[in-house]
Amino acid sequence: MQRPSSLDAVIVGSGPNGLAAAALLASSGCSVHVVEAHAELGGGTRTAELTLPGFLHDVCSAVHPLGELSPYLRTLPLEQHGLRWAHPPLSVAHPLDGEPAVLLRRSVQDTAEGLGVDGRAWQRLMDPFVRLGAPFLDDLLGPLRIPSRPLSMARFGFYGVRSAVGLTRGLFEQQRARAVFAGCAAHAILPLDMWMTGAVGLLFSLTTHLCDWPMAIGGSAAISRALESYIRAHGGTFETNKRIESLAELPESRVVLFDLAPRQLISIAGDALPSGYVKRLSRYDYGPGVFKIDWALSGPIPWRDPECARASTVHVGGTVEEIAASERCAYNGEHSERPFVLVTQQSHFDPSRAPEGKHTGYAYCHVPFGSTVDMTARIEAQIERFAPGFRDVILARATHSPADLERYNPSFIGGVIAGGAAHIGQLFTRPVARLDPYSTPNRRLFLCSAATPPGGGVHGMCGYFAAKSALKRLRA
Numbered sequence: 280m281q282r283p284s285s286l287d288a289v290i291v292g293s294g295p296n297g298l299a300a301a302a303l304l305a306s307s308g309c310s311v312h313v314v315e316a317h318a319e320l321g322g323g324t325r326t327a328e329l330t331l332p333g334f335l336h337d338v339c340s341a342v343h344p345l346g347e348l349s350p351y352l353r354t355l356p357l358e359q360h361g362l363r364w365a366h367p368p369l370s371v372a373h374p375l376d377g378e379p380a381v382l383l384r385r386s387v388q389d390t391a392e393g394l395g396v397d398g399r400a401w402q403r404l405m406d407p408f409v410r411l412g413a414p415f416l417d418d419l420l421g422p423l424r425i426p427s428r429p430l431s432m433a434r435f436g437f438y439g440v441r442s443a444v445g446l447t448r449g450l451f452e453q454q455r456a457r458a459v460f461a462g463c464a465a466h467a468i469l470p471l472d473m474w475m476t477g478a479v480g481l482l483f484s485l486t487t488h489l490c491d492w493p494m495a496i497g498g499s500a501a502i503s504r505a506l507e508s509y510i511r512a513h514g515g516t517f518e519t520n521k522r523i524e525s526l527a528e529l530p531e532s533r534v535v536l537f538d539l540a541p542r543q544l545i546s547i548a549g550d551a552l553p554s555g556y557v558k559r560l561s562r563y564d565y566g567p568g569v570f571k572i573d574w575a576l577s578g579p580i581p582w583r584d585p586e587c588a589r590a591s592t593v594h595v596g597g598t599v600e601e602i603a604a605s606e607r608c609a610y611n612g613e614h615s616e617r618p619f620v621l622v623t624q625q626s627h628f629d630p631s632r633a634p635e636g637k638h639t640g641y642a643y644c645h646v647p648f649g650s651t652v653d654m655t656a657r658i659e660a661q662i663e664r665f666a667p668g669f670r671d672v673i674l675a676r677a678t679h680s681p682a683d684l685e686r687y688n689p690s691f692i693g694g695v696i697a698g699g700a701a702h703i704g705q706l707f708t709r710p711v712a713r714l715d716p717y718s719t720p721n722r723r724l725f726l727c728s729a730a731t732p733p734g735g736g737v738h739g740m741c742g743y744f745a746a747k748s749a750l751k752r753l754r755a
């Protein structure tokens with residue numbers, strides 16, 4: 280379909296948030312055009328043969344509880360546009376030295392049975408939220424506003440405001456529950472003794488009881504392809520291989536939504552924004568980056584506890600103290616000798632990812648912003664610790680340092696994968712404190728990336744709320 284000569288909206292960047300914004304605007308009757316720097320749409324949701332022919336690796340995002348539970352994405356008929364989820368029997372396995380792995384299962388009760396004396400405390404913590412189901416996330420995944428379930432949100436806030444370390448010490452007596460909660464909290468990419476990291480631990484633990492952390496069949500690119508197909512069906516148009524450097528390069532439109540980092544917004548549109556706002560944007564805190572490895576494997580990862588092979592995600596890092604030390608290192612500009620490693624094993628549940636009998640492996644750890652240290656040996660040693668013989672099944676590997684990630688996607692400034700630090704100073708007030716964080720002082724320009732609430736992850740909610748804000752402007 281040809282682009283109309285006069286557009287309502289241009290979206291710069293086609294990550295999940297750019298596509299979600301385009302989907303809402305196009306389905307609301309607006310003419311929408313998406314401009315993308317890369318040859319392929321999708322931002323953090325692309326899939327490629329990074330190692331050997333026939334091995335399909337998720338270049339960035341891999342596991343999608345927030346995608347399946349997303350208050351916006353779950354309203355779209357994405358299955359009709361080709362998206363299918365592969366569900367593992369277990370969401371998370373957390374191996375520990377010398378004892379069985381801790382397993383986060385869909386059932387709270389079954390999970391609690393593996394937590395010994397802390398099982399009751401786990402149930403008391405999770406049950407009230409799990410009973411509310413996925414709609415409870417509607418209040419969590421968005422900007423600061425009056426919640427639709429104020430009492431439940433107050434309960435969530437009561438626990439979540441604490442640090443993950445403080446919360447686990449207060450709630451649990453033993454290592455197993457503390458460690459598995461800490462693994463979920465480490466998705467915050469922040470020191471676990473920081474305020475509000477308890478909220479991230481609670482959110483990610485909760486999602487294991489609301490869905491089985493799924494992967495997209497065929498690779499994460501299936502998510503962006505389904506969104507692209509939905510947008511095209513509503514008249515939206517696309518342009519790839521076009522990296523925008525200035526506003527002058529954009530086609531005429533009534534509004535522009537940037538699915539980009541604040542630093543990029545300054546470079547492209549700084550001249551069209553008041554200097555005070557630009558100054559505040561330039562103070563944005565990006566937080567730590569990541570170092571990632573993909574492997575082509577001759578067989579599955581030989582976990583010492585075979586239950587680990589049944590989980591889409593394995594949190595490799597041991598005790599809460601070890602995980603907290605590793606996350607503190609990355610935040611302080613240091614490199615942990617024993618990093619906390621997030622491992623996913625897509626080919627176990629989606630055979631299309633690897634040739635018959637072979638497997639893919641995917642892992643990353645958090646490192647300082649812009650780090651240039653090669654973490655390959657340390658990541659593989661951590662996996663070997665819980666899966667002796669792991670190195671023997673490696674056929675090939677591809678690594679991505681923070682600089683590689685930023686080259687691949689200029690929005691991943693310094694190798695930062697979740698749009699910027701999600702600490703208390705920036706969780707709701709990203710990119711700057713503003714009543715409508717998606718708008719800018721320029722009435723034509725909006726930000727719709729993970730640098731706006733609710734932040735990182737493939738849920739499209741930043742794009743959804745930015746598009747709602749832009750729609751208001753278009754209809755005014």
Ligand SMILES: Cc1cc2nc3c(=O)[nH]c(=O)nc-3n(C[C@H](O)[C@H](O)[C@H](O)COP(=O)(O)OP(=O)(O)OC[C@H]3O[C@@H](n4cnc5c(N)ncnc54)[C@H](O)[C@@H]3O)c2cc1C
Pocket residue numbers: 291292293294295296297298314315316317320321322323324338339340341342343345346521522523524538539543569571643684687688689690691695696697698727728729730734735736737738741
């Ligand atoms: C290694 C890694 C692992 C991850 N794992 C998960 C996971 O398992 N689950 C999960 O939910 N999330 C995960 N994430 C996070 C998730 O991918 C991001 O939070 C999400 O992609 C952010 O979406 P976005 O739309 O805001 O931006 P992005 O996905 O970053 O998209 C921005 C787009 O803008 C384009 N662009 C940049 N500059 C320009 C320009 N000047 N002109 C035109 N286009 C431009 C880029 O090419 C890109 O396509 C992971 C990310 C990484 C890197």
